[in-house]
Amino acid sequence: MLRGQRLGCLSIRKGGSVDTHVEAVLAELAALEDPRMRQVNERHGDDHGVNLTKLRGVAKARGTDHDLALRLWATDDTAARLVAILISRPKSFEASELDSMIREARAVKVHDWLVNYVVKKGPHAEELRVAWLDDPDPVVASAGWALTADVVAKRPELVDLPGLLRTIDAEMKAAPDREQWEMNSTLAAIGIHHPALRPQAIEIGERLEVLKDYPTPPGCTSPFAPIWIGEIVRRQSAG
Known part of the structure; x- marks a missing residue:
């Protein structure tokens, strides 16, 4: 910390x-x-x-x-x-x-x-990401996971992707709401940006069922990771 x-x-x-x-x-x-x-x-x-x-x-x-x-x-x-x-x-x-x-x-x-508007744009994002991920305050930890989702997409060499999947698999289901939301975002980011790990990410999402029943307005993409991953990959392929 x-x-x-x-x-x-x-x-x-x-x-x-x-x-x-x-x-x-x-x-x-x-x-x-x-x-x-x-x-x-x-x-x-x-x-x-x-x-x-x-x-x-x-x-x-x-x-x-x-x-x-x-x-x-x-x-x-x-x-x-x-x-x-x-x-x-x-x-x-x-x-x-x-x-x-x-x-x-x-x-x-x-x-x-x-x-999103300050930490990600400043020079301390990676230092803070690492410090916050394991913070005992789940709201602070959620910031670490939000930064991790961004790193997964943009600088994956900084993280252990299989290790993240293991942590998400073990901890996301019981995590507090805000921390769970960002862990789920990281899971989706791994599935979207890393095809070799996509089946595993989808399988974890399907098994844990986190946010499966989250109310989603018409025209919006569900935050349920398997749906989220599938929809974004479909759009990327179509584009």
Whole structure:
């Protein structure tokens, strides 16, 4: 586990005066709050009610501003943290900062964006992937598995693919929900990108039946690994 100082929740006062830039962002986000959207988001583990397209507009108006991103993150407000991720400079974070942030990112969308928009684009992704995979906190471990799925697709020489399949086979069925989801993503990535291991990946998915009954909207691909693998491979062959 990486050890670093936690960022904590800082005041929105800067240099003894009110941080007007942070307050302006918070005010814009408050004006965009939709109680009905908050209800929907809260069912998915996200405690905010701001339309993400509009939230991206708030971020776009600021451009890249890493210092403001750090101050917005410190507010501990979910919508503000999403803006912070969008305006941050991924390569400017230290590994210890990202380790602290992933432990603070309990909202699902914040966690997902932090991994995909910041960690994957920075220089510490592999170091953090290895550190997080075996973390006792399943939410942190899920970030390690999300990074592993990406490595399986893009840099498979960094991982032991048969070893990953053995771990998934032994642990995915009983894993906590968020960790299970990313382990399943890794299983699907192995089946999609590595034809020699595809039959084994499909067999594991069929036997464990993880996410087999997950409700999938029309037009979307089921996250059940055997279906997911088959559909993506079919599309690749057709293309």
